[in-house]
Amino acid sequence: MGKQFSELTERQITFISQQKIYFVGTAADTGHVNLSPKGGDSLRVINSTTIAWLNLTGSGNESAAHVIQNPRMTIMFCDFDGSPLILRTYGNARVLHRQDAEWSDYNRLFPTSIATRQIFILDINLVQSSCGMSVPYFDYKGDRNELDRWSEKQGKAGIEQYWSNKNQQSIDGFDTEIVKRTGLIESED
Numbered sequence: 446m447g448k449q450f451s452e453l454t455e456r457q458i459t460f461i462s463q464q465k466i467y468f469v470g471t472a473a474d475t476g477h478v479n480l481s482p483k484g485g486d487s488l489r490v491i492n493s494t495t496i497a498w499l500n501l502t503g504s505g506n507e508s509a510a511h512v513i514q515n516p517r518m519t520i521m522f523c524d525f526d527g528s529p530l531i532l533r534t535y536g537n538a539r540v541l542h543r544q545d546a547e548w549s550d551y552n553r554l555f556p557t558s559i560a561t562r563q564i565f566i567l568d569i570n571l572v573q574s575s576c577g578m579s580v581p582y583f584d585y586k587g588d589r590n591e592l593d594r595w596s597e598k599q600g601k602a603g604i605e606q607y608w609s610n611k612n613q614q615s616i617d618g619f620d621t622e623i624v625k626r627t628g629l630i631e632s633e634d
Contacts, residue, residue: 447575452493457532457572461490461522465585468521469498469565471507471538473514476617479507485588488520489554496520496534496567497551501560501592502604502612506623509540509563510615513622518567526584529577536569542626559604560596562612562623605629 453461461467465484472478487499498520500508512518518538524530541548541564551564596604608623615621623629 447573450572450574452569453490453534453572454493457574458490458493460524460530460532461488461496464488464522465588466523466525467498468523469508470519470521471511471515472517473511473615473617473619476615476619477507479505479511479615481508486556491566494536494569496569497554498565498567499555499558499561500540500563500565501558502562502596502607503592504611505616506562506608506612506621507615508565509621509623510617510619512538512540512565514619518565520567523577523580525580526582529580531575531577531580533573533575534567534569535571535573536567538565538567540565540622542622544626544628558593558596559599559601560592562608 467483467488469481469483470478483498487501489497491497516537516539518536520534522532541551543552548564551566552561555561599607605627608627609629612623613621
């Protein structure tokens with residue numbers, strides 16, 4: 446049976462630290478709901494009511510656009526190799542860009558990557574655990590490094606140009622503020 450908590454327990458924090466994949470759900474007031482898988486060394490439990498996760502450059506930028514419109518966010522963790530468990534953290538999130546005052550405080554918690562785009566801070570207001578008895582077993586084989594190779598090939602200027610060309614709006618046309626909040630000058634093309 447599912448249980449609800451007002452904050453993460455120590456056992457839940459340990460569980461989260463062992464996960465290789467997690468899922469982020471966001472939605473604006475209108476438009477499409479976004480559910481995005483995340484992996485790598487990109488999540489930190491700051492305390493029992495706060496999670497920070499590093500958002501690397503990708504083909505979309507839905508989470509940023511949604512959080513600007515409506516700060517609600519859910520992060521879900523699933524146990525794929527142990528006792529059945531699904532753990533969800535619900536709350537309100539904010540997005541940090543490199544020009545924001547708190548950026549360096551959080552950015553230093555993560556490995557350096559040229560692909561670093563944003564950091565999300567989730568203020569948790571509800572934690573829910575459920576059984577997960579129908580979630581299948583999966584074996585972790587390793588992290589993918591294609592994004593690292595692609596990002597290094599692009600270089601800092603190429604990544605920033607990609608943000609300007611591909612990451613300024615959600616699929617529903619909502620602004621992600623990537624150009625404004627990172628100090629980029631939009632290209633003329």
